[in-house]
Amino acid sequence: MxxxxxxxxxxxxxxxxxxxxxxxxxxxxxxxxxxxxxxxxxxxxxxxxxxxxxxxxxxxxxxxxxxxxxxxxxxxxxxxxxxxxxxxxxxxxxxxxxxxxxxxxxxxxxxxxxxxxxxxxxxxxxxxxxxxxxxxxxxxxxxxxxxxxxxxxxxxxxxxxxxxxxxxxxxxxxxxxxxxxxxMSMPARLTADTGVDALTHAIEAYVSRKANPVSDALALSAIRTIAGNLETAYRDGQDRGAREAMMVASTQAGMAFSNSSVALVHGMSRPIGAHFHVAHGLSNAMLLPAVTRFSVSGAVGRYADCARTYGAAGDADPDGVAADKLVEAVTRLCRELDVPTPKSYGIDRREWDSLILTMAKQAVASGSPANNPRVPGISDIEELYRNVFD
Structure with missing residues (x-):
């Protein structure tokens, strides 16, 4: 800060x-x-x-x-x-x-x-x-x-x-x-996509260059709650405890990023939504593992805090190990929640490739990537778009 x-x-x-x-x-x-x-x-x-x-x-x-x-x-x-x-x-x-x-x-x-x-x-x-x-x-x-x-x-x-x-x-x-x-009536897919959206808000608010002590506390609380409840809410939509926990965590995560910022996942997610009409939470989920892996080196200690709060790493893990465990944890979460790739979602490869440069420019123009712990160039963003496709 x-x-x-x-x-x-x-x-x-x-x-x-x-x-x-x-x-x-x-x-x-x-x-x-x-x-x-x-x-x-x-x-x-x-x-x-x-x-x-x-x-x-x-x-x-x-x-x-x-x-x-x-x-x-x-x-x-x-x-x-x-x-x-x-x-x-x-x-x-x-x-x-x-x-x-x-x-x-x-x-x-x-x-x-x-x-x-x-x-x-x-x-x-x-x-x-x-x-x-x-x-x-x-x-x-x-x-x-x-x-x-x-x-x-x-x-x-x-x-x-x-x-x-x-x-x-x-x-x-x-x-x-x-x-x-x-x-309570949200279908499983929507539960998963909106839940990953909230998790992305919380992680990005915490690792953002605009983070502050108040947004930090809200972000970590949201991460802890989502880790303990999202998969339950996805598998059993009638679980009132999980639904209530996710609702509170979502509001906390909103408060966190509104007073910090989002970063590269959101910067790259918006153009996917605009050009391919993918729901916002789902486009975040498609990107979260790869973008987290790319960004970790810019704020190892911060990602390590997220990993420990999420329950993916222990206090004994060095920061570097803990940060890598967060990448593994969000990758596993997206697998458990059946998050598709752009390819398996049905997006055409040629159309995707033809829009990569446009999407990368729009991502940068939104300002969000500049708040990322590791600030990407246009070519980094293009490479990430290529990597997440399948």
């Missing part, structure tokens, strides 16, 4: 965690003086009736909600337009992101654009937005993205396919409602 720099920390003002927390949503909005929320969700949560249950509870609490269910996986600038129209027509005074990372990212983008206007590309990193926005309330239904606790929104530019990281305190939810019961 750079001693000359102050550490800036931002967290949601209100966080409610635990079974049944979602029932307190109306109370939280009332405390905030909000009356006309736009509930931003996806068609899946609408079909299951979960979104309707949420809006009905808000109506019972005396609020006037409006539902927008047009979010898409990996939200695009084009997908925001309909939401902006609905927000305007409803005269929304707040936005509730209800779902996985995509609805929450969409809600954050709508909250900023509804008040401030402009185009999403005006907000992409390195620009940091601190201006006006509607209050954001986040209600996650997956244990993974941690978006309920972060000051980032990730939106793909429909014209260029670039997955843009848009940072700033104005994207941070004012309130997060973290209720693990909403995750």
């Amino acid at each position: 750079n001693g000359a720099m102050t550490t800036q920390l931002s967290f949601p003002r209100f966080t409610r965690i635990g079974a049944g927390a979602v029932d307190e949503l109306g109370t939280v909005l009332t405390h905030l003086g909000l009356k006309r929320p736009l509930v931003v969700t996806d068609s899946y949560l609408t079909t299951t009736g979960t979104a309707e249950r949420l809006t009905k509870a808000l109506v019972r609490a005396g609020l006037s909600p409006r539902l927008f269910s047009g979010t898409v996986p990996d939200p695009t600038t084009a997908s925001l337009e309909a939401g902006l129209d609905v927000a305007g027509a409803h005269d929304a005074d707040s936005v509730i992101g209800f779902g996985g990372g995509s609805p929450i990212d969409t809600a954050k983008a709508l909250a900023v654009l509804a008040v401030n206007g402009g185009r999403m590309r005006d907000y992409k990193a390195p620009h940091v937005y601190t201006g006006p926005a509607l209050p954001i309330i986040a209600v996650p239904t997956t244990a993974g993205s941690g978006s309920e606790a972060t000051q980032f929104s990730v939106i793909s530019d429909s014209e260029t396919d670039e997955k843009m990281l848009c940072p700033g305190p104005s994207f941070l939810p004012i309130a997060a409602i973290v209720d693990f019961e909403l995750t």
Whole structure:
């Protein structure tokens, strides 16, 4: 940690965690003086009736909600337009992101654009937005993205396919409602991918060049919890203890990386998602073992801490040995969770190869690789993309 720099920390003002927390949503909005929320969700949560249950509870609490269910996986600038129209027509005074990372990212983008206007590309990193926005309330239904606790929104530019990281305190939810019961119905694949996403957030926050004592504590706590619970939640989705632990760890990991940063895995993961429409957690999982192996030499002691916390190494192991054991542990985890390679996922080799240079440039442009313990050149990133393919 750079001693000359102050550490800036931002967290949601209100966080409610635990079974049944979602029932307190109306109370939280009332405390905030909000009356006309736009509930931003996806068609899946609408079909299951979960979104309707949420809006009905808000109506019972005396609020006037409006539902927008047009979010898409990996939200695009084009997908925001309909939401902006609905927000305007409803005269929304707040936005509730209800779902996985995509609805929450969409809600954050709508909250900023509804008040401030402009185009999403005006907000992409390195620009940091601190201006006006509607209050954001986040209600996650997956244990993974941690978006309920972060000051980032990730939106793909429909014209260029670039997955843009848009940072700033104005994207941070004012309130997060973290209720693990909403995750009980997640299928095994989604449980695995979102769980590895959370683990990646925690490891990258801890080894990042922007790490600090507060993000460190949250990151290590998340790593310990995920190590003990992810495989259980994957094999038995009805295990309430594992589901609850993963939900808390996901929020901790979100708080950690929002106040530190992510690094090379995320930098390389976003372009895979943008060009090949691979879910974000899954593209992280495809990369995590290889990128960790590449990065270890830049922060052996930090990776060793992660290994010991994960339970992959003991106190007697020298740092170098412990760090290598972390690489082995995440490799084994991805195998246990049946994480596919890009090849086995069905991506065409020629198309992959033809996009490697573009993806490498987009990874660097996002800024995340510069926070990596070992900062890669473009050619290093190209080589990693080639290696992970099969």
